[in-house]
Structure formats: structure tokens, C-alpha cells
Amino acid sequence: MTILVTGGAGFIGSNLLRRLADRDEQLICLDNFDDFYDPGRKRKNIQPLISSGKVRLYEGDIRDSDLCLSIMKDHSVRTLYHLAARPGPRPSIQLPQLYQDVNCGGTVSLLEAAAKAGVDRFIFVSSSSVYAASTPVPFREDSPADEPFSPYGATKRACELLCHAYHHVHGLPVICTRLFSVYGPALRPDLAIYKFTGLMLQGKPIPVFGDGSSGRDYTYVSDIIDGLVACLDLKFGFEIVNLGDSRTVGLLELIDIIARTLGVQPTLEHLPPNPADPPVTCADLSKSSRLLHYQPKVPIEEGIRLFVEWFKAEAGS
Numbered sequence: 001m002t003i004l005v006t007g008g009a010g011f012i013g014s015n016l017l018r019r020l021a022d023r024d025e026q027l028i029c030l031d032n033f034d035d036f037y038d039p040g041r042k043r044k045n046i047q048p049l050i051s052s053g054k055v056r057l058y059e060g061d062i063r064d065s066d067l068c069l070s071i072m073k074d075h076s077v078r079t080l081y082h083l084a085a086r087p088g089p090r091p092s093i094q095l096p097q098l099y100q101d102v103n104c105g106g107t108v109s110l111l112e113a114a115a116k117a118g119v120d121r122f123i124f125v126s127s128s129s130v131y132a133a134s135t136p137v138p139f140r141e142d143s144p145a146d147e148p149f150s151p152y153g154a155t156k157r158a159c160e161l162l163c164h165a166y167h168h169v170h171g172l173p174v175i176c177t178r179l180f181s182v183y184g185p186a187l188r189p190d191l192a193i194y195k196f197t198g199l200m201l202q203g204k205p206i207p208v209f210g211d212g213s214s215g216r217d218y219t220y221v222s223d224i225i226d227g228l229v230a231c232l233d234l235k236f237g238f239e240i241v242n243l244g245d246s247r248t249v250g251l252l253e254l255i256d257i258i259a260r261t262l263g264v265q266p267t268l269e270h271l272p273p274n275p276a277d278p279p280v281t282c283a284d285l286s287k288s289s290r291l292l293h294y295q296p297k298v299p300i301e302e303g304i305r306l307f308v309e310w311f312k313a314e315a316g317s
Helices: 011-020 039-051 065-074 089-094 096-117 151-170 192-201 221-233 251-262 286-292 300-316
Strands: 002-006 026-031 055-059 077-082 121-127 174-179 206-209 238-243 268-271
Touching: 002 011, 011 026, 011 039, 011 221, 026 039, 026 065, 039 055, 065 077, 065 096, 077 096, 089 096, 089 151, 096 121, 096 151, 121 151, 121 221, 151 174, 151 238, 174 221, 192 206, 192 251, 192 300, 206 251, 221 238, 221 286, 238 286, 251 300
Parallel strands: 002 026, 002 077, 026 055, 077 121, 121 174, 174 238, 206 268
Antiparallel strands: none
């Protein structure tokens, strides 16, 4: 079976490809190596897989519909993992048009190509950012998702709706996986756990937006990959599933866990709340447990320890 992973050189995509490389599959990565963060980090993520011959790389943009269709047809792609996107709720406030263009336009390009190429399963990586402040905790997939906090969240929800339209019109099997605050090796440098770790090691203050009472459902990347890979064994028409840890960790608690792991005393810098930040996220995993037999295994304390080990090794390399 040939599997195409868009955004495969990024944090989650490269971890997914490493896992898929253990299976007897033909793997293709499509990535444009944009400058949201250092493209060199992404090349470092993917290079061992390319050098080993386990992954074939195409450098290109998901908005290039001709490229997407030719890759799928030329390689008889049967499964598509769509991770490529302009990421992050906060930066989307400054660049809403770009987020709409890349995330929604790129997804339509891939859906159209997948329908024409006869792809068997389209696995779209969505986000917990589609949920609203009014969503009952823990978040269920059938809760309303029409009041996102940011343009980023709005684009992810719009992509889910586009996925449903292509399933309805073309019969394309689609599963949308809503990921909750993923962290682990190869983490993006703009994300809180990466930033906090680096700042603490440098003895610099930690920015705390609001009163520190916000909470996130932090999920270790190997657990997320378990859920994504399980989609290969599920027969589906159209589904939406949460992939998270189902444990909310407060911002101040997160800082304390990182500080204790590093053996440092953090200094906090309190800042005004950011309008793109929801007060809390927490995944209801009933559906993903039933459909995918999904069960997160790595608690936050263990995950932070593993992340810090990776961070220090990277800093020393």
C-alpha cells in the first residue's frame, strides 16, 4: 500500500512517518518547507528517512492541485494523511487570509485530487481548536463546533466541513482526527513546552498570559501516532474522533512539572490574556476508544521527562 503524508517533515508528520516506516508500506512525503519556523529543523526530521530509502520526498505546495493529483496517480496512493497546514491560533490573528488560503485552499486541492485518484482513505488531522468556550468538558465530537477562538480554529473546522462535503458528493472515506496539544521529540519551537524549557535553562522569565488558570489536554506524540496509525485498520465513511490524553493540566502546573524535571526555580512574567487562547481543553475519548481502541499511555510527568531528554540531546548536538 502506498501512503502519502502531507506536512511529513514537520513535528507530528515526521513522527508518523518514522512509525509507518516500521510497516511494509510505500511512503511518500509532500512538504513545502515553509518558513513558519526554521526549515532546517524539518529537513533534519525527514533526512534519515530519505537517506534510508524508506520515504520518497516531494517538495511542493498542497495548493498545487496538478502536483497533488500527479503524485496520487503516479504512485497509486491508497491512503492520505493530511497534516500540512499553517499552524497556530495566535499567529493566525495577524495573518487570517494566509491561513484561509493555505489551510482551506490546500485541503480542497487534496480532496479534489484524492477523489479523482480513487484514494481509499483520507485521514485529515484537525485540532481541538475547533471547540468553543461554551463546549461542555470533556469535549465530545458531537458538541457544537461553530464558535472557534481564532482564524486557525475556524479554518480547521471549515476543512472538516469540506471533508464531509467530499464524502457526501464523491463517496470519499474521510476521518477527521482532532488533536489535543501534542508535544514530544521534534516539537515546534513556537509551542509552550519547547519555549518554557529553553527559557528555564537560560534562566529567563516564563511568559504567563492571564492569571495562569488556563488548562490544556497535553498529549504525548507517541500516543497521537498510535491513534493515527489505528485509522489504517478502521473501515469508515465519515467520522470525527478526538485524540488526546483526557487530562487537563493547568498552565502553572505545567510550568512546575518542567521546572522540577529540569531542577530549576522558574521566574514568571505575567501578561494580559490572549484572545486566541481558550480557557480549557479536555478530550472525551469514548468514541476513539470504541472505534480505534485508542488509549493514551504516557502521562504528562513521563512525557516531559522524555521531552527534556530529547531537548538536551538536541542542544548538545
